[in-house]
Amino acid sequence: MESYENLLAAVTTPDGGRPVTDPATDEVIGRAPERGTDDLERAVAATRAAQPAWEALGHEERSRLLNAAADAVDRSAEALAHLISREQGKPLNGPGSRFEAGGVSAWLRTAAATPLEPERVLDDESGQATLSYRAAGVVGAIGPWNWPALIATWQFAPALRMGNTVVMKPSEHTPLSVLALAAIVNQVLPDGALTVLPGDGDLGAAMAAHPAFDKITFTGSTRTGRAIATSSAGNLPRLTLELGGNDPGIVLPDADPAAIAEDLFWGAFINTGQTCAALKRLYVHQAIHDDVVDALAEVAARMPMGRGVSEDSMLGPLTTADQFRIVDNLVEQARAAGGRLVMGGAPDRDAPGHFYPATLVTGLPLDAPLVVDEQFGPALPIIAYTDLDEAITQANALDVGLGASVWSSDVERAKQVATRIEAGTVWINKHGTVHPMVPFGGVKGSGYGLEFGVEGLKAVGVPRVIAA
Known part of the structure; x- marks a missing residue:
């Protein structure tokens, strides 16, 4: 099992970068690299180049690799939990960082195991029609700071399962947890399947407006979600926006x-x-x-x-x-x-x-x-x-x-x-309990699009109807 110290050392930059503090003590625990638009261009080029081969592996092989990634997370779960606690602040116990690390593994395995079969939508004397889903292409994922590793997994696991490659920007407040998660799963995934770019809001805005993304998924505030919808309108990527609530x-x-x-x-x-x-x-x-x-x-x-x-x-x-x-x-x-x-x-x-x-x-x-x-x-x-x-x-x-x-x-x-x-x-008689097979999403100012289960896989795919 990887140690917290080794995991932290693997994702921090020794010089420069953004200082990351423990919200319980204000102590600097590490420094995160900060990426800009030049880095984004390189990441987009690499993920787009990697996408056809990743999709060509097929559902069975991609699912095998996602399960192997979950195994890697399980081996480093305690180190990842400690890093989440130090960076984001949630306790190790109860519904805390150990719970979050366990959720990462569970959502990876569910994304791998969920079937998505072609659906015969017409079969009568007038003809036949079948609905299926293929990869969207390159997915841009912009994540929040409250459940950094878990919500990152909600975004990238179904996207990868469907044959997309992913560029992900974590919150500037909790970049180390997502960088650490990527370092763990990228021991298994091929180069270019998942790239994490830590940076500030300007980098997120550049992603939302970038024409290379076929899908944008965002979790965060309603205000930022509206800005993403506006800035992405010129390119018409598919959007999943899980926004604020009350x-x-x-x-x-x-x-x-x-x-x-x-x-x-x-x-x-x-x-x-x-x-x-x-x-x-x-x-x-x-x-x-x-x-x-x-x-x-x-x-x-x-x-x-x-x-x-x-x-x-x-x-x-x-x-x-x-x-x-x-x-x-x-x-x-x-x-x-x-x-x-x-x-x-x-x-x-x-x-x-x-x-x-x-x-x-x-x-x-x-x-x-x-x-x-x-x-x-x-x-x-x-x-x-x-x-x-x-x-x-x-x-x-x-x-x-x-x-x-x-x-x-x-x-x-x-x-x-x-x-x-x-x-x-x-x-x-409960509140906020989510399950990896139960669709989740909001209405009104809380956004649109669904995550989890079959509907979550469809959301990061493109429908295709073949009619005869």
Whole structure:
């Protein structure tokens, strides 16, 4: 098994480059190379040259190589997990960096194993027609900083399986994790199949506008997603945009507060709230509002926050100083608006690192910034309601729709409510749990296109109909 020190040394540059810090301590852990447009041109040329041979290998051989890449990830999983914890901040344990490294392997294996057979769409006296999918060509993937290695895998694994080659730009905040993942899987993959170019937003903009890309996939903010859609319009690459969300949860009056409290907590506070499809605003029926708040507070109080590499931590720091400021400002505005801070809301602003305590806020108006703006951090507004129709209206009021959830002891009743919520996924009695075979994507300002499973393979392919 590769050590953390060796893995880090393999992806850092000794001189120059962008310093990468541990968000728990502000310590520089390494330096990432910074690539520019000349590097992009070379990468595009190499990946385009490699693509026909990679596609010609066929599904069976490409799947074999993806499974071999997953084996390589498994051998280096502990080193990769430590690097993620040091760079991004999430704890090793719980739904943290070991979970993320395991997810990388699982998604690689699922991309390899998922069948995508030609579909006979017409077969009668008028004729026959068959729908199949071929590789798009060269895929440009632009990733986020919150789940850097896992979301990178969501982007490149299905693309490679379908016969595409990939140029990937990780977030400038977490380049080392993605460089390390590429170094691991490229022990197995042929040259030119997967290239990682660390760089800033200008490099991402250049990728979005580059005519060589047949497909662009992006995970990040709605604002940047709109910019990518605009800048890519001249070239008309296919797009998958998984953008920001402000996921609502609705707790019906028959729910059991004690039974749902821990799942509610992790739905909201996984990765210290830094997850696109985390629960970000919670509407609870007045009859059980106080009981749900108390149960949530009890769970939150026993979740230790600390350095990601500590075996005891369950919550870590926010990844960037900017994200700390966003959460801090939203909570202070909530305090000024008369919100009641049940717990949290008092960070040590002078201490090293970007630690913001788990925070629960009640009593806010429906239009409070903490409710209507995506906080992307460990601060959950809890809003009491009496009329279910009004709660559903409020859940649908924002121009985002990535995920949502309904909580009830009556699953069939919860499913009925779920059909009225405008979101790409509505979970019942859980929130944000993704599965490599279940399609995932958003609506409205949360983007378009699907990832995972059969639909995820189709999204990085090009349909072809043969009719006779």
